Amino acid sequence: MQGRVDWARRFDHMQQHTGQHILSQACWQVLRAETVGFHLGDEASTIDLDVAGLDLGALERAEALANEVVFQDRPVRAAFFSEAEVAALPLRKPPAVRGEVRVVQVEGFDSSACGGTHVRRTGEVGPIAIVRVEHRGQESRVHFLCGHRATRDHRQRIRITSVLMAALTVGLGDLPDAVARLQEDLRAARKEAKDLRERVLDAETEALLAAAPQVGEWKVVRHLLPEGEATTLKWMAQRLTARPGVVALLALGGDRGQLAFACSEDIPLDMAALLREVPRAVGGGGGGGPRLAQGGGFAGARAAEALDLAWERLGQVGSSGNPTRRDG
Structure with missing residues (x-):
């Protein structure tokens, strides 16, 4: 029997997973928000934070901090530590198991107990982009993209906004107001059509x-x-x-x-x-x-x-x- 690693898929998962460690630590440092859930999806990944009603300005600062760590190209190391050694580490959250534990460390920034695959340096994660936030009761779900996913999403957004800007003959900064005017015109036209009907x-x-x-x-x-x-x-x-x-x-x-x-x-x-x-x-x-x-x-x-x-x-x-x- 022979096995073969799908490297493109593996590296994509490595980028998302290491990016999650970095983003979770950035959210803790900036927002004092702890990550209580993580999902690695096929298109986007999410972290659940134990904070309701996130301050979007602060979340942008957390995103900026995460990308700064990426640009610094810090080493990422994974190693096993004894229970006594783990107790001395600055873990973001305590491990769920006893005994020897595998810890992934982003040098000088984050230490987390984890058994997943990760890149060797933060620069390999590529850009980290927060794309959506959901408010879920007492928690907030943050959707994010890393690396190649983030660049593909950026290209798609550029294409879409370019088409809209050309159609509405406005610049990027004026696009929200132009769309708002169109929506208002549409509401007025629908009301007029309803009255006529x-x-x-x-x-x-x-x-x-x-x-x-x-x-x-x-x-x-x-x-x-x-x-x-x-x-x-x-x-x-x-x-x-x-x-x-x-x-x-x-x-x-x-x-x-x-x-x-x-x-x-x-x-x-x-x-x-x-x-x-x-x-x-x-x-x-x-x-x-x-x-x-x-x-x-x-x-x-x-x-x-x-x-x-x-x-x-x-x-x-x-x-x-x-x-x-x-x-x-």
Whole structure:
């Protein structure tokens, strides 16, 4: 049997692991924050610090200190020490085991009990970059990159910001304000579009109501929208039945059919009972309350058939034992 070390992967892990030792010590010195967790990921690594609500300015100083140690190219040594020798070492945290312990030392900066792989000098770690911070209760999770990972991330950020700067015709320093203005413009445009849609729907519901046939004492609006959203269907049903004496039987076509049945408060019908009958006949389902019920789950091509069934069932309201009638 033969084994082969994947050197690129091994060296990447060595950079991240040694970088974690350096960053953890820097966070202790600058923030008095102890590392209580470490995860070496495939794309990014994290340390969990026992501090809530990190001061980001102080975290930047910790990052700067960590990189200064990298630039100083200090030796990194791993050796085994007896229990008595370990007791005399300035370990960042006490070891979890008794007896002989392997200790990794960054000369003059950090000593930690560790069994992992590490570089020989801090310069081999390469740049250390903090890329994200999460607040997790009483702890903070710091995402970081070292070495080749950090340089790849830097190149990607340069490419992205260059595209954005060119698209918005601004410099790097003006990019946040330009994005904020775009977001504000987008919010305003969405509100304007929403207002316009509502005005169009208002006009459409008024036209539907004006053309609706009178069935006894009720105006019955039966309408099929070839496409759209279920929220639009509900909105139209509620607008139509906000006035007295109106029944709305609305359907939405498209790939998946949708139904919205509604009636005014003064009409003694149970829309949920009606809706339970109709979608079942075309392969769907639904539910709701006496005044408004919605359904779907059937082929949009059968939406017109569903409306015809609802219209037919509504015409039987006066017959005895009709489940669609509410008690008055």
